[in-house]
Amino acid sequence: MDNENNEEEINRKRKNFFTHNENRRCKEGEGEEKEDQEKNGFLDLDLTLMFRSTTRPRLQSPENNNNNLPSLSLPPPTLYLQVQSILASTPPIEASPQVQSARRPRKSSRVAREGMNEAIPPPFPWATSHRATVHSLEYLLSKQLFKVSGEVQCKRCERKYQMEFDLKEKFLEIGSYIAENKSAMHDRAPDIWMNPILPTCQFCKQENSVKPVVCADKSNINWLFLLLGKMLGCCTLDELKYFCEHTKNHRTGAKDRVLYLAYLTLCKQLDPNGPFDR
Ligand SMILES: [Zn+2]
Numbered sequence: 001m002d003n004e005n006n007e008e009e010i011n012r013k014r015k016n017f018f019t020h021n022e023n024r025r026c027k028e029g030e031g032e033e034k035e036d037q038e039k040n041g042f043l044d045l046d047l048t049l050m051f052r053s054t055t056r057p058r059l060q061s062p063e064n065n066n067n068n069l070p071s072l073s074l075p076p077p078t079l080y081l082q083v084q085s086i087l088a089s090t091p092p093i094e095a096s097p098q099v100q101s102a103r104r105p106r107k108s109s110r111v112a113r114e115g116m117n118e119a120i121p122p123p124f125p126w127a128t129s130h131r132a133t134v135h136s137l138e139y140l141l142s143k144q145l146f147k148v149s150g151e152v153q154c155k156r157c158e159r160k161y162q163m164e165f166d167l168k169e170k171f172l173e174i175g176s177y178i179a180e181n182k183s184a185m186h187d188r189a190p191d192i193w194m195n196p197i198l199p200t201c202q203f204c205k206q207e208n209s210v211k212p213v214v215c216a217d218k219s220n221i222n223w224l225f226l227l228l229g230k231m232l233g234c235c236t237l238d239e240l241k242y243f244c245e246h247t248k249n250h251r252t253g254a255k256d257r258v259l260y261l262a263y264l265t266l267c268k269q270l271d272p273n274g275p276f277d278r
Pocket residue numbers: 154155156157158159201202203204205206209
């Protein structure tokens with residue numbers, strides 16, 4: 001009788017010990033694990049895969065193709081938002097809040113440390129008062145801002161004029177390209193971004209001839225126009241470094257690296273929930 005009780009007691013203690021340690025290990029280890037995942041880019045990869053698996057069939061389905069342009073009653077970021085909600089509902093449930101809470105303090109301390117909060121008058125309706133920062137797509141569409149314009153100049157006839165891009169259409173194009181190709185980019189801009197094909201001149205009809213006029217005052221550069229025209233590669237290394245400096249990207253280096261960061265960062269500003277983590 002005594003022996004049985006003892007055995008029960010021992011089993012109970014053993015069970016408690018393991019459960020306790022198991023819990024502790026989860027709690028203590030989680031932070032480090034998340035750090036590792038971030039470093040190795042596993043989370044980024046997950047996002048990319050999720051984005052692929054949820055959007056590919058949609059993009060390929062004929063009804064979607066038909067509806068693609070005319071009846072976009074929902075803004076494109078719903079594609080990305082959908083990914084987020086799938087991620088949030090997959091175990092471990094704490095994954096996304098954990099990552100966010102781990103990142104947030106780091107970001108804000110950086111901002112404070114380097115005085116990047118200095119406001120400037122927004123140089124364009126789509127720009128914010130923070131340097132090198134644009135409003136989100138959701139905000140812009142809610143303000144009925146559908147077109148983004150900028151100044152260009154033809155290399156042949158040298159005429160300067162204003163050109164405009166459809167915000168939703170161009171962003172969806174760029175966002176999908178990044179989601180599909182990001183894993184193969186290895187943090188470097190592909191050749192098509194480094195040496196962009198320029199638009200045709202609307203006056204002399206010369207192909208690949210219209211380049212953006214990039215403002216000499218860097219705080220007035222029309223970043224969103226450059227992104228939508230896929231012409232960020234027309235910026236100098238110095239201009240791209242300025243962008244990175246003011247958007248908390250501390251990695252400097254060759255032009256293909258800073259150009260890659262500029263593309264990803266601007267897309268992230270437009271759609272903070274999209275698969276655009278650097
Ligand atoms: Zn021309």
